[in-house]
Amino acid sequence: MSELFRFEFRRLFRRVSLYVCTGIAFLPALFIMLSTLMSTMMDGGSGMSREYYVQLIFMIGNLPTFVIIFTSIFGCEDYSKGTAKTIFSLGYPRWQHFVAKFTASNVAAALMYILIFSVSMVFTFFLPQKTFSANTAGEVNGLFGSSAPLYLIALQQLSSILAIHAFIFMFAELVRKTGIAIIIGIFAPGLVSGAVTVFCAIMNSITGAYDNFNYSETIFDKIMFFFNSYWLSFGTSGSVMNNLSGGMKFDHVLSIVINIGYIIIFGGLALFNMTKKEIK
Numbered sequence: 001m002s003e004l005f006r007f008e009f010r011r012l013f014r015r016v017s018l019y020v021c022t023g024i025a026f027l028p029a030l031f032i033m034l035s036t037l038m039s040t041m042m043d044g045g046s047g048m049s050r051e052y053y054v055q056l057i058f059m060i061g062n063l064p065t066f067v068i069i070f071t072s073i074f075g076c077e078d079y080s081k082g083t084a085k086t087i088f089s090l091g092y093p094r095w096q097h098f099v100a101k102f103t104a105s106n107v108a109a110a111l112m113y114i115l116i117f118s119v120s121m122v123f124t125f126f127l128p129q130k131t132f133s134a135n136t137a138g139e140v141n142g143l144f145g146s147s148a149p150l151y152l153i154a155l156q157q158l159s160s161i162l163a164i165h166a167f168i169f170m171f172a173e174l175v176r177k178t179g180i181a182i183i184i185g186i187f188a189p190g191l192v193s194g195a196v197t198v199f200c201a202i203m204n205s206i207t208g209a210y211d212n213f214n215y216s217e218t219i220f221d222k223i224m225f226f227f228n229s230y231w232l233s234f235g236t237s238g239s240v241m242n243n244l245s246g247g248m249k250f251d252h253v254l255s256i257v258i259n260i261g262y263i264i265i266f267g268g269l270a271l272f273n274m275t276k277k278e279i280k
Contacts, residue, residue, distance in 0.1 A: 068185035075172025159259035
């Protein structure tokens with residue numbers, strides 16, 4: 001199996017798409033860093049916490065989109081080039097091929113995040129710092145700085161990236177078409193979140209006419225709200241990405257646990273697709 005790992009990692013680091021996606025993902029982060037530095041210099045040297053800057057760069061930089069693009073390319077490449085049959089004919093069980101490929105792809109997604117996080121951390125040392133109180137989150141320009149420790153914020157961000165990676169890797173193994181996988185990865189999470197929001201709004205509207213029943217007070221509505229709050233959407237709706245800026249340690253820990261669950265579920269479904277679906 002070590003041969004498979006060497007094969008996948010060698011193939012990974014030879015992919016031009018890895019460096020292109022990482023480079024493009026870094027550009028918005030660089031722009032945010034420079035604009036933040038200029039803004040800080042112009043307003044007399046006021047600053048925000050290091051946690052705030054790290055979250056700002058992560059949320060606005062839109063790293064998940066570039067993780068989706070690279071994972072779609074890497075996950076579908078064997079099928080789009082017609083080399084999957086050759087790779088599977090090496091004599092190893094398919095689940096071993098999956099473990100090696102999934103691990104290499106996870107490493108790529110993690111490295112993309114670690115690079116941007118590390119650079120943003122270095123950048124924050126050049127900015128004035130203001131620490132938020134232990135129990136509240138400060139608000140600046142409509143965004144929030146978390147009162148959670150920086151390591152917890154980083155773990156939550158990384159787990160979110162890996163959860164999104166597992167989601168798109170699953171669809172890459174299912175559809176095996178790069179373009180379709182990218183479209184699904186970019187739009188599907190937001191559509192799911194939007195559908196849940198619309199459903200709850202319709203139910204609230206329907207039940208609003210009844211005096212003895214209100215949908216918003218039911219346990220089902222609370223479940224839907226919880227799902228939407230910790231779903232994979234990284235758009236403007238309530239989501240894991242927006243919860244990165246939400247505050248307390250419990251929220252961050254809960255998000256990490258849920259993201260690990262997503263990784264296991266989506267990874268398991270991807271394994272099922274690889275081992276059971278016929279290669280054409």
